[in-house]
Amino acid sequence: MTGERxxxxxxxxxxxxRPALSGHGIDIALVxxxxxxxxxxxxxxRKRSESAEACALREVMEETGQSCELGPRLxxxxxxxxxxxxxxxxxxxxxxxxxxxxxxxxxxxLWLPPSAARRRLTQPRDRDLLDAAVTTSLR
Numbered sequence: 001m002t003g004e005r006x007x008x009x010x011x012x013x014x015x016x017x018r019p020a021l022s023g024h025g026i027d028i029a030l031v032x033x034x035x036x037x038x039x040x041x042x043x044x045x046r047k048r049s050e051s052a053e054a055c056a057l058r059e060v061m062e063e064t065g066q067s068c069e070l071g072p073r074l075x076x077x078x079x080x081x082x083x084x085x086x087x088x089x090x091x092x093x094x095x096x097x098x099x100x101x102x103x104x105x106x107x108x109x110l111w112l113p114p115s116a117a118r119r120r121l122t123q124p125r126d127r128d129l130l131d132a133a134v135t136t137s138l139r
Contacts, residue, residue: 006084006085008078008084008085008086008087009045009081009084009085009086009087010045010046010052010086010087010089011043011044011045011046011055011059011086011087011088011089012043012044012046012052012053012055012056012059012088012089012090012091013041013042013043013044013056013059013060013088013089013090014041014042014043014056014059014060014068014070014090014091014092014093015028015041015074015090015091015092015093015129015130015133016028016029016041016042016060016064016066016068016093016094016095017029017092017093017094017095017133018094018095018111020113021111025113025114026113026114027111027112027113027117028111028112028113028114028117028130029041029042029064029066029095029109029110029111030109030110030111030112030117030120030121031063031064031106031108031109032106032107032108032109032110033105033106033107034104034107035105036122038122038123039110039120039121039122040121040122040123040126041090041121041126041129041130042059042060042062042063042064042106043056043059043063043088043090044058044059044062044063052089053070053091056070056089056090056091056093057070057093060093061098062103062105063105063106063109064095064098064100064106064109065098065099065100065101065109066095066096066097066098066100067095067096067097067098068093068094068095068096069093069094069096070091070092070093071091071092071093071094072091072092072136073089073090073091074090074091074092074129074132074133074136075090075128075129075132076088076089076090077090077125077129079125090129092133114130114134117130118130118131
C-alpha cells in the first residue's frame with residue numbers, strides 16, 4: 001500500500017499569549033513561515049511517541065523562543081495537506097519568557113492585540129482558533 005497512507009499527520013501547537021507590554025490587555029504571538037508566506041500560530045508535527053502536550057511546548061520554543069505554560073485545551077483542527085489528513089491539537093499557552101531567533105522555518109514573530117492578530121492570520125481556521133481562545137480562555 002505504498003503511497004496509500006491515510007493515517008493523519010499528527011501535530012500540536014498553541015495560541016500563545018502574554019500580557020500586553022502597554023499594561024492593558026494581552027498580545028498574541030504569530031509566526032511567519034517563509035515557505036508558505038503565511039502567518040499562523042506556532043505548531044508542528046509530533047515526533048514518534050511524543051505526547052501532544054510535549055510537542056506543543058517544543059514547537060512553541062522552536063518557533064518563538066518562548067517557554068510557555070499550557071492552559072485550557074482548544075478544539076482540534078482538521079484539514080488536508082497534499083491529499084493527506086492532518087490533525088493539530090491546540091492549547092492556550094501563556095508565554096513565560098525567552099528570545100526569538102529567526103530560522104529558515106520561521107523568519108518573523110509578531111506580538112499583536114487579538115483584533116490585529118485576527119486580521120493578520122492567513123487561514124480562517126486559525127482565526128476561528130483565536131476566537132475560541134479569546135472567548136473561552138483569555139477573558
